[in-house]
Amino acid sequence: RASLPWFLKDISGLHYDRNNGLLYVLSHESAVVVVSDLDGGRKVMSLRRGHCGLRRDIPQAEGIASDDRDTLWIVSEPNLFYRFTRMAAS
Incomplete structure (x- = not known):
């Protein structure tokens, strides 16, 4: 059974x-962005400046795709438009 984290104020894209x-x-x-896998694992990706290589906050994010x-x-x-790529493990 999946549930959304308590801190989500809205859902603007799935x-x-x-x-x-x-x-x-x-x-x-x-x-x-909350990333959930089929085993119930969950990661949170911040869209604020200083996270994930962002120089500025992402204003009013409305859509997501891969x-x-x-x-x-x-x-x-x-x-x-913002593009995020996985970093290769070293």
């Missing part, structure tokens, strides 16, 4: 990555 079995829940008011190269895409107002 994306299921069937290649990796991950559900992405985007919240623009909470400025996070592609077959494991790139995560977020779109926000006013028509801004």
Whole structure:
């Protein structure tokens, strides 16, 4: 049984990555992406400056998707696109 974290103020986007079995829940008011796997594991990705290589907060994130190269895409107002790629383990 899946449940959403208590700190999510809204859900502005959802994306299921069937290649990796991950559900992405985007919240623009909470400025996070919650990533859940099929085993109930959960990670939180902050959309604030200083996290995930961001120089600025992502304003009003409204959409989320991924592609077959494991790139995560977020779109926000006013028509801004953000690309996140996985870093190779060293």
